[in-house]
Amino acid sequence: MITVAVVSTKGGVGKTTLCANLGVLLADLGMRVLLVDADVQPSLSRYFEIGHGTQNGLSGMVREGNATAEFISSVVFTSLRKSQSQRPKVHGKLDIIRSDAHDGALQEYLANRSDKEVRIKKALQSPHVKENYDVVLIDSQGAKGVLQKSAIFASDLLISPICPDVLSSREFTLGTMEMLDDVESLPLKDFNMPPMKAVIYRTENTVDSRAIAQVIRESFMTMRGRVTVLNATVPHSVSYKKSRNFTATGPLD
Numbered sequence: 001m002i003t004v005a006v007v008s009t010k011g012g013v014g015k016t017t018l019c020a021n022l023g024v025l026l027a028d029l030g031m032r033v034l035l036v037d038a039d040v041q042p043s044l045s046r047y048f049e050i051g052h053g054t055q056n057g058l059s060g061m062v063r064e065g066n067a068t069a070e071f072i073s074s075v076v077f078t079s080l081r082k083s084q085s086q087r088p089k090v091h092g093k094l095d096i097i098r099s100d101a102h103d104g105a106l107q108e109y110l111a112n113r114s115d116k117e118v119r120i121k122k123a124l125q126s127p128h129v130k131e132n133y134d135v136v137l138i139d140s141q142g143a144k145g146v147l148q149k150s151a152i153f154a155s156d157l158l159i160s161p162i163c164p165d166v167l168s169s170r171e172f173t174l175g176t177m178e179m180l181d182d183v184e185s186l187p188l189k190d191f192n193m194p195p196m197k198a199v200i201y202r203t204e205n206t207v208d209s210r211a212i213a214q215v216i217r218e219s220f221m222t223m224r225g226r227v228t229v230l231n232a233t234v235p236h237s238v239s240y241k242k243s244r245n246f247t248a249t250g251p252l253d
């Protein structure tokens with residue numbers, strides 16, 4: 001099992017959209033995927049049509065310190081493959097731990113705990129998750145705080161979308177380094193900073209967009225080797241906006 005968090009110090013860059021699309025793609029490839037909406041604004045939770053919806057989500061899991069079935073809802077998704085023969089023999093699944101943390105009580109609860117940074121990590125190391133999932137994908141919040149840090153501590157790999165425009169790439173470079181420095185400075189035993197893969201996101205077919213993407217690749221090489229930029233890029237496309245067709249239903253609403 002691998003745990004991946006989609007993180008960025010900038011808001012609105014595409015974390016949730018990337019997380020949702022990655023989840024569906026991996027499940028469509030036959031993997032058992034668990035999404036975790038670790039943002040107080042429950043955008044990822046509202047992305048999908050929910051099959052079996054549970055009463056409790058993120059807050060329950062964090063308080064319990066154990067990710068069991070009672071916090072996990074199932075997502076209804078249709079295969080992206082057109083013909084039956086293209087579909088993998090193994091059927092994947094897509095489940096989600098929905099965010100129910102909008103009133104600030106979760107952050108307050110976490111802030112008062114000595115294990116606040118590793119609480120989500122511990123919960124996701126439950127036997128239930130280990131036995132039932134291949135990939136855990138965490139959508140984190142853009143704002144700095146205990147939830148963002150906990151998502152980083154829980155992960156084996158970080159993915160960070162970065163838009164190819166000058167201001168966001170500058171802001172991103174500084175913000176990302178600050179966030180990684182901040183997390184690394186915490187005196188936690190047995191913690192190694194997960195590698196971070198940046199993905200150039202919302203590229204456009206223009207000279208400017210291509211030139212800035214090139215500058216991003218070069219500048220990231222100087223970031224003490226902590227961040228690498230993936231060769232794959234994600235285009236700016238209305239289909240990503242349109243992919244958000246559902247609002248969640250079920251007990252959490």
Ligand SMILES: Nc1ncnc2c1ncn2[C@@H]1O[C@H](COP(=O)(O)OP(=O)(O)OP(=O)(O)O)[C@@H](O)[C@H]1O
Nearest residue numbers: 011012013014015016017142202235236237240241
């Ligand atoms: N590849 C894309 N092409 C075009 N629009 C996109 C793409 N990815 C995301 N968007 C749109 O950009 C907006 C912000 O995306 P999203 O909510 O995923 O960002 P976020 O980083 O999760 O934001 P927040 O920091 O508020 O959580 C949304 O309206 C989304 O539909």
Ligand SMILES: [Mg+2]
Nearest residue numbers: 015016039043
């Ligand atoms: Mg988001």
